[in-house]
Amino acid sequence: MKKVNLIQILIAACFLFTACTDNFEEINSNPNAPEGVSANLLTSTVTSEITRTLTEEGYSDGNTITQLMAKNNFPGFAQFDWGDQGMWNFFYGILPEINDILEISRTEETQNSTYEGIALTLRALCFANLTDLYGNVPYTQALSGKTEGIFTPVYDAQEDIYDGLLQDLADADVALAKNQSIRGTTGDVIYDGNPSKWRKLANSLRLRYLLRISKRRDVSQQMQAIISAGNYINNNADNAILTYSGTSNTDSWPQSTGRIGGFDEKSLCITALGYFTKFNDPRLDIWFDRNSNGDWVGMPIGLNQDNARAFDDANSPSRLDVNLFYYSATDAEAFIMKNSEVQFILAEAAERGFISGNPETFYNAGVRASLSYWGVSEADIAAYLAQPAVAYDGSLELLLTQKTIALWNVDYQGWLNYRRTGLPALKPGPDTLNGDLYPVRFLYPSSEQTLNTANYKAAVAAMGGDNINTKGWWETGTRY
Structure with a gap:
């Protein structure tokens, strides 16, 4: 091969x-x-490489540009020091x-x-x-x-x-x-x-x-x-997903084969912490770990190298969940598209009058699909949706914020939604190299x-x- x-x-x-x-x-x-x-040999190559690459891009940079994650080392991407990105x-x-x-x-x-x-x-x-x-x-x-x-x-x-x-x-x-x-x-x-x-x-x-x-x-x-x-x-059974076998380095979640120091260079972004706190969101505890003091701490996006390290040393921001995203070669999956994204597409389309249907029904289905995928129980999903901060009120900002969270690791789709709608509102970090502008292309x-x-x-x-x-x-x- x-x-x-x-x-x-x-x-x-x-x-x-x-x-x-x-x-x-x-x-x-x-x-x-x-x-x-043969077609099957080529199909094995392209389905595997495309799915893995898109997810790795989402994990590394897609989550960063949507401010779900921040980098406390080598933070140039979050400062918008960009080239073609490969x-x-x-x-x-x-x-x-x-x-x-x-x-x-x-x-x-x-x-x-x-x-x-x-x-x-x-x-x-x-x-x-x-x-x-x-x-x-x-x-x-x-x-x-x-x-x-x-x-x-x-x-x-x-x-x-x-x-x-x-x-x-x-x-x-x-x-x-x-x-x-x-x-x-x-x-x-x-x-x-x-x-x-x-x-x-x-x-x-x-x-x-x-x-x-x-x-x-x-x-x-x-x-x-x-x-x-x-x-x-x-439904989630139709999600376009690659499940790693864990039998080799090439068929394992990529972070599980790297050094722990590289894994520790990524932290919870303060913007995402705001979402998770407002929504009392169980995905916070699934994707991230509390710091050594038992606290949730978010890191600002777009700090330069010196400021990022200083913030990291002084505040100990929450790291990604070490069991899910490092020690396990199989628990994290790669994906092209999931049911949650589709339901949020339908919710926005219905809200804008492009299609028939109840936007709240689609919105609830999107939230439910995302939480269910990450292992949240039906009872906890129902309680989550019942919260005033989460219950659908016709707000596109609420809808697109929930969609952005659900697009965790899905290449650059959250950023592309932001570029189209400006939602949820994102601002450059303090050490940005692009002025007051949020970039829109490589x-x-x-x-x-x-x-x-x-x-x-x-x-x-x-x-x-x-x-x-x-x-x-x-x-x-x-x-x-």
Whole structure:
């Protein structure tokens, strides 16, 4: 598997970021290249790597940018000292493998609509992340190096990318609706090749992305059609989750294989402590430990290295739960999307009048799904929802605060919701390197400036600059 992945990465890098060498055709005809790899082997790679990477990003930086967690060492990310964050190379490195699954699924000898639907869903997920994190990115020509010899792809407008990825998810729904079984080992570490569950994920992602562009477009009809059809994640059994086996370092919760010093560099953020205290939230005690004095202490976001260490020494902020997030190789899971997020999407859509239904019902279902996932009993969930501070009152700030908490470890989705709505309100820390602004994107990789110069410059001109404060198409709408 490692050999296959290395070849994939080398080929992807050649396709996307370089002018390639004169012997490219010889490289491309390598008998060990992806053309000879089965769909189940590729599916094992992409489902595993995407799920793990998204969750690790959420744990490390997604929780930080939404101020659920703070870093008491190496706090540069929370000061907004940003570059491309490595996500560009990850997604463009794995997209060729996804495209190979798609090609295999459509050939006469190996035609399989379930693999086709899985590949379309994952391709949409990757491109959605790319455009949400960077803005305009290569899309139509992004994977054309192998077929058309295009190694310096143009950047597409975010609006056009969204049209394409939403179409991919609609096509995935059609393919997966055929309910074609996969013989033998599927390679799928999320749903084991179950087409009905993949169909629910594809449609749930459609709901996520339709809501994301709802400041720009009327998405009511499309969202309502998905809800009416009923094929979306609607209970925790349908969550898109990878459960670690713990049998090796590569199949264990990543923090459990690292040093305790690295684990201890992350603490409870004071912003999150405010949420948890207001809501009397049981997730505080699940995700974090009290400090040595038996107190809950939160740390401000955005302190520089010296101030972060000084605060840590003086106040001993609460660390992440050591049993859940360090000693256990299996208790923490990786995930792409969960029922709680879907229910909060529906709650907001209903509150804004995009779909029919009672927003309070969806809100309660979202809270219940999150707490239940983390092991809170039904009796305690009922008591939690009955609290005045938690009971739904039509407030989007309450709804989106609860959604942000539920998006713990779910890549950068909480930050993306904040960028669209401004809720819950977030402010930069005292040692920010970005003034009074909360950033809205990552920078393009420096390699693009040298290896794809003309298209890079055109993209920067179209977007209005390559800086972390340049807003994307879906953020600048005025529908609400």
